Amino acid sequence: MSTLQQATATKPVVSAQSRGRTLGANFGFLSVILLVLVIGSIAMLFPFAWMVVSSLKSQEKVFVFPPEWIPNPIVWHNYVEALIYKPFYLYIFNTLIIVALNEVAILLSSSFVGYGFARINFPGRDFWFTLVLATLMVPFFALMVPQFIIFTRLGWIDTFLPLTFPYFFGGGAFNIFLFRQFFRSLPEELADAGRIDGCSDFGIYWRIMMPLCKPALATVAVFTFLNGWNDFLGPLLYLRSDSNFTVSIGLATFRSIMNTRWDLLMAASTAMVLPIIVLFFFSQRYFIQGIVLSGLKG
């Protein structure tokens, strides 16, 4: 866990009190940085504010120029209208099913494969691991068409299978990589202790190492949720009937129907963004850890 603390602690590039400089000069320098950061933050927040404010305006007030920043009247009903016009509750349900299946698939299979790469010495290991890294570089779009043909042949179009089943096979190169890095950081003595007590390698993986890798599991779980919730292309290719749609496809369809109802469109968009922001606030440290674990520290 030392990496995590290191990552979250602030370590300034410029130490607080440079030698040969007055405290005043440093204070001035930090003030300039603070000013730049404040102005930048306002710019970054504008689109969010615009989205939320628009979502609460009445249909007529949306088309007032220059725009008003305080909606009057505040129309909460936009959210109800937007989310029942298309069956968003169903889209959310579908998305959650896909995400849940992906969580199970990815957490089990990439930790399993990652453990093999991290902890067991066997001929050909480096070759296969290089292949894992190579698949990271292959653009999704390069294999999109043949994959689609294969899934068509399997009769999986308009089911959740193309969006979930492949993840049971390794769960993606990035996740394998992440678990490998994490398992490598655990002390070998633990495995030795297990071995002396008669534990097989599978037992060591499942009973000793997995309970210790909760931070890695949490990180992968968070990113899996993020990817599943945000994915647009996968559902666009494979889901056809309205009752199978995910939130992404639902919102994209809603946009094509509600061309100019920006109040409702912004309400639906806000509703789609909100869970992600909530997720972020509850699991901030795992976002940071994902970046640290992904190998930037060797």
Added chain:
Amino acid sequence: MLTTSSRTNPFWPRTMAGQRTVIGYIFISPFILGFLFWFLAPALTAVWLTFQEWNLLSPPKYVGVENLQYLINDDLFWQSLKVTTTYTLAYVPLNLVLGFVLALLLNTKVRGIALFRTIYYIPSIVPAVANAVLWAWIFNTEFGLLNAGLHTLGMEKIKWLQRPEWALPALILMALWGFGGSMVIYLAGLQGIPESFYEAAELDGAGRWAKLRYITIPLMSPVIFFNLIIGIIGSFQVFTPARLITSGGPQNATLVYVLYLYRTSFENLKMGYAAALAWVLFIIIALLTIFVFRYLGDRVYYEDVR
């Protein structure tokens, strides 16, 4: 469990090394199977497909290298390549520099730094579809946020999404809103630089600029390099905004490469030609990656002691 099987199962290797090999391959077998099913099989299918004419409905027809010949004279192919190249040349360097500068600023001991980091990072995790719908409204000519801003500054409204010369810059601007994504990667890297390096430099009388130039940038070069490669691969595959906001228009000004690939395959049902387009994409990205590794890889500083 395994000790019993080693006594009863004649196939179980007797040597320790042999057992480790079997166990190792059992552990990585999901990946091997996945690689065969979802990488190798599609890749071979793609090779076959490149020489076919097939609309998924009638049987495929062998056409030799026709698909590849067609590429040369296909204006839309060249247009999409041009759009994607322009996008990459503008977005990747801007994202790289802005992300790096921001990470430097966010690595200081300013009051409320955690809040600032959050504010800059969050736009990068907004779902792509919601992002596209939001920015379509921001770019709206009559009532959008951006033109409201220009109006406040006393400037004329711009038809962001209706003018060919503005549509692509608009999409680049939108993508740059998410530059916090590269920032956090830099930030993680910056925090790995030992404080003692800076202290030593200060003893030698190094100022802020010297420390940045001779310590931070060299030590950060692997991270910059990583972000460069990720950035190139990502920007060659930008899809959602081009499809949802501009539909590739106006006048194909935002017809990014993968949108053209998508249309060729799933709207025009030219599977063979789409496979040829996919190969071109694969080769371009592979060549760019190799090029970046060859010409910049040597200049990247790696710590040799781990």
